[in-house]
C-alpha cells in the first residue's frame with residue numbers, strides 16, 4: 001500500500017514532543033527529525049477469526065517498510081503466546097507484547113531516543129488491548145504524526161463489542177471490514193465468533209479465553225453466520 005497522505009504535509013499547530021525537540025515549532029510543518037509532516041491517520045481493520053487479519057497486518061508492515069518507512073509491530077495474546085505475530089498461513093514477525101503497563105507513546109518516544117524514527121505502528125489483536133491503549137494510539141496520530149493501523153475482532157463470543165474495539169470504532173479516522181470472507185458451515189458469510197466447549201456453543205464466561213479454531217482444543221472458536229450463532233448450530237462437523 002502506498003501512502004498518498006505523505007504528499008500533503010499539514011501543520012499540527014504545536015511542536016512535536018520528542019527526544020530532540022529543541023523547541024522548534026511547526027512553522028515549517030516539519031517533525032522533530034526535519035521531515036515534512038503528513039496527515040497521519042488511525043485506521044481500524046476488523047473481521048471475525050480466520051479472516052486473515054494478521055496476514056493483512058504483516059503485509060501492510062511489509063509494504064510500508066519497502067517504501068523506506070520505519071514501523072513497530074505490537075500484539076497481545078497472539079495465538080503463538082509469544083512476542084510475535086503469527087498467521088494461520090505461516091507468516092511470522094517479531095512484535096512488542098502490549099501489557100497493561102505499556103504506554104504506546106513511551107514505546108515510540110523511547111525508540112526515537114535510540115535514534116530510530118518511527119513512522120507507523122501496526123497493532124495486531126487490538127481488541128485485546130485496553131481502552132487506554134486506544135487513546136494512546138489517537139495521541140500518536142494527532143500529536144506525534146505517527147500512523148496507527150489496528151487490526152482485531154469487533155465482537156467477543158457473546159457477540160458484544162470488545163471495549164477496545166468499541167473505542168476504535170469511535171475514534172478511528174477510518175474503519176474497514178476485512179474483505180476476506182469466512183464462511184459459516186452453511187455457506188453464509190461468517191460474522192460472529194462462537195466459543196465452543198465440549199461441542200456446545202457457550203454464551204457465558206470470561207471475555208478472553210485462549211483457544212483456537214481447530215477442533216481438538218478444549219476451548220475452540222468457530223465462525224458462524226448470525227442465524228447459526230443465534231441457534232447454536234455448529235453444523236454437521238460438530
Ligand SMILES: [Zn+2]
Pocket residue numbers: 184185186187188224225226227228229
Ligand atoms: Zn450458518
